[in-house]
Amino acid sequence: MSKTIAVIPGDGIGPEIMNATLRVLDALDCGLSYDHVDAGMIALDKHGDLLPAATLGTIARHSVALKGPLTTPIGGGFSSINVQLRRHFDLYANVRPAISFPGTRSRFDNIDIITVRENTEGAYLAEGQTLSEDGETALSSIRVTRSGSERIVRYAFEMARSKGRKKVTAVHKANIIKTSSGLFLDVAREIAKEYPEIEFQEMIVDNTCMQLVMNPYQFDVIVTTNLFGDILSDLCAGLVGGLGLAPGANIGKDASIFEAVHGSAPDIAGKNIANPCALLLAAADMLDHLEMTEKGTRIRRAIRSVLENAREQVTPDMGGSGTTESFADALVAEVSR
Numbered sequence: 001m002s003k004t005i006a007v008i009p010g011d012g013i014g015p016e017i018m019n020a021t022l023r024v025l026d027a028l029d030c031g032l033s034y035d036h037v038d039a040g041m042i043a044l045d046k047h048g049d050l051l052p053a054a055t056l057g058t059i060a061r062h063s064v065a066l067k068g069p070l071t072t073p074i075g076g077g078f079s080s081i082n083v084q085l086r087r088h089f090d091l092y093a094n095v096r097p098a099i100s101f102p103g104t105r106s107r108f109d110n111i112d113i114i115t116v117r118e119n120t121e122g123a124y125l126a127e128g129q130t131l132s133e134d135g136e137t138a139l140s141s142i143r144v145t146r147s148g149s150e151r152i153v154r155y156a157f158e159m160a161r162s163k164g165r166k167k168v169t170a171v172h173k174a175n176i177i178k179t180s181s182g183l184f185l186d187v188a189r190e191i192a193k194e195y196p197e198i199e200f201q202e203m204i205v206d207n208t209c210m211q212l213v214m215n216p217y218q219f220d221v222i223v224t225t226n227l228f229g230d231i232l233s234d235l236c237a238g239l240v241g242g243l244g245l246a247p248g249a250n251i252g253k254d255a256s257i258f259e260a261v262h263g264s265a266p267d268i269a270g271k272n273i274a275n276p277c278a279l280l281l282a283a284a285d286m287l288d289h290l291e292m293t294e295k296g297t298r299i300r301r302a303i304r305s306v307l308e309n310a311r312e313q314v315t316p317d318m319g320g321s322g323t324t325e326s327f328a329d330a331l332v333a334e335v336s337r
């Protein structure tokens with residue numbers, strides 16, 4: 001298969017981990033070509049714009065993008081580039097797998113949970129925010145729609161079906177937030193009936209937090225609204241040892257953007273010690289999306305094998321004494337076997 005994807009190296013450690021990731025993709029012989037475009041601080045410096053129109057055009061043309069972390073300048077009226085991308089392409093599903101890997105510091109082994117978070121509405125957007133003149137009263141509203149709930153719940157069930165997953169848990173707070181969370185839960189119950197082979201469970205968000213910490217093995221796929229998904233997906237990343245191995249996908253009807261969950265790590269940028277695995281796992285999810293699942297699986301296996309057998313080559317955050325480059329060398333050797 002030959003396919004061109006948009007590649008956004010990003011800021012800080014972005015170019016280093018992107019370089020490592022593309023080396024592994026090339027070694028896999030995926031038939032991918034790369035159209036490099038700028039976003040973030042590098043784009044502001046070069047083109048006077050954090051998110052140039054040409055970058056949006058390139059993502060739209062290829063419909064799939066692999067993105068490094070972007071720095072949004074603090075203050076100065078800059079809004080988050082990631083939020084802009086989600087809005088522009090209506091990337092309604094944020095998919096975040098949390099999978100255990102060997103050699104990570106975590107409380108549990110063998111975790112495999114996917115959080116599917118609604119990405120375009122709900123409390124997270126904090127629409128209609130006001131603060132009274134005396135500064136004593138703040139208001140924000142929550143907008144949840146039937147169509148928005150339908151498409152995210154359907155996405156979660158379709159994904160579960162295609163990946164052979166057994167259970168979908170809809171997480172809500174419908175007992176208290178009866179309108180918006182209630183609508184989401186009603187829709188989830190309706191759609192679940194269309195997938196009788198997949199177990200459906202509903203769970204209140206506070207109980208979900210406790211259950212995830214006490215017995216995470218009861219979860220398989222979690223589907224939830226924007227703000228709950230934001231919090232729960234980080235909780236799940238914590239269960240498997242933090243953000244070092246946490247990929248994220250933002251999926252829309254016409255475009256999808258795959259990225260690492262972590263940021264641009266300015267404290268270690270340019271030092272050749274950034275761990276490329278989160279971006280590489282995002283690339284593996286991108287290959288699944290492009291129906292190259294066998295290649296995606298090879299990436300995940302290679303990471304597992306290098307973490308188990310070549311610890312001296314992995315980066316310090318994973319307990320190794322290697323560099324981004326030596327980590328990439330080991331991964332390239334592994335996928336080329």
Ligand SMILES: NC(=O)c1ccc[n+]([C@@H]2O[C@H](COP(=O)([O-])OP(=O)(O)OC[C@H]3O[C@@H](n4cnc5c(N)ncnc54)[C@H](O)[C@@H]3O)[C@@H](O)[C@H]2O)c1
Nearest residue numbers: 068069070071072261262263264265266267268274275317
């Ligand atoms: N998706 C994105 O584009 C995204 C996400 C989060 C933060 N950001 C941006 O990134 C910048 C820095 O944010 P932050 O410091 O809060 O979070 P961060 O994730 O960049 O860094 C937090 C800590 O984790 C470490 N770390 C992160 N990724 C690592 C990796 N691959 N290998 C080894 N160590 C790693 C860093 O060194 C730092 O100590 C901010 O400008 C923020 O806006 C972007």
